[in-house]
Amino acid sequence: MSDDDLDLAFENAEDRGRWRHAKKKGGKGRTFLAFTLVILLLGALGGVGYVGFDKVRSFFAVEDYDGPGSGEVAIEVKSGNTATDIANTLYKAGVVKSAAAFVDAAKDNPKSKDIQVGSYLLKKEMKAADALTMLLDLKNKNVNKITIPEGLISLQIFDRLSKATGIPVDDFKTAAKNPQKLGVPALWFKRKDGKKVNTSDIEGFLYPATYELPRDAKAEDVLKMIIKNFNREMDDLDFVNQAAKLNISPYEALVAASIAQVEALLPEDMGPVARVLYNRAYTGKFPCNCLQLDSTVNYWLRISGKDPKASENLLAKELHDPKNPYNYDVKGMAVGPISSPGDVALKGAIDAPKSDYFFFVTIDKKGTMGYGKTFDEHKANIQIACKNGIPLC
Structure with a gap:
């Protein structure tokens, strides 16, 4: 068209x-x-x-739940987390209705900056302010809290850890067979006195302290945490370098600390007792160059599944048992630690005051230690102990 x-x-x-x-x-x-x-x-x-x-x-308004919430959910607060980071974690886990609600609650509460790193057990669908309150209450931490006191042996520690976590003792025993895998540096398994170190022995490395263990942790995880704390303590004490000044390996100093922890009842005696051990083991001035200690013999009884005995009840065959590598007659420093030493004993081992003492004995019920240069002086101290009610005579 x-x-x-x-x-x-x-x-x-x-x-x-x-x-x-x-x-x-x-x-x-x-x-x-x-x-x-x-x-x-x-x-x-x-x-x-x-x-x-x-x-x-x-x-445009901030969404928030009204109720106290229900159920249970684990929340992880990580190092360096801001209020916004925590808010996002809570929101994704279904704890709060909006991240903004928690951020506002944190702004309104000056204590919010005190939230500690760790895992917490909260509830689903909580009011943001209530969630903040729970994070500020350490009772809500998703952990098993346990205190390891000074002087325990590894078997005792495994038992305590098992009761606190529900993890079988055998799991701890198995995990403990490879201390280096758990974080113990290789330098700890060397000695200057020529004795061989048992690289599968974790004794002495389980640092006594209070620990917060995640509830979902495995035996290996728990032991790694304890070893990490041990390493940190050794760094703080400059233990390796200080041991070198004594012309001994850090392992030998650790052994001395573990013995001092058991033998000395008072903090001020940790160092002097360690010095007696060094004098006996290394100076060549002690008749047998051996330690001759009941505590090492009793350690062997413990790890052999037997009960320890009071000094007056130990038999000669137990003191001199050739099958016991910790017996009275073994020359030099003991072959390994006999307990988990704490901070004071560790400091005493690397800062042992110089002396000519070769003997020590507890002389009263307060734990006072008496020292002697000769066996006669030692016998005199034993008599003092007996008069003060210490069962040695």
């Missing part, structure tokens, strides 16, 4: 003015109809109008 045909077609139609006018009349009708429909629609939606408004308003 040509352009002329289009024009003709249009010319044969109704008058243009009349068409536009008619359309205008129709527009008024349609406008009125549309207005009427809108009125009717708004009327129909009147019942839900507030709901729509509320949704719009909630878009």
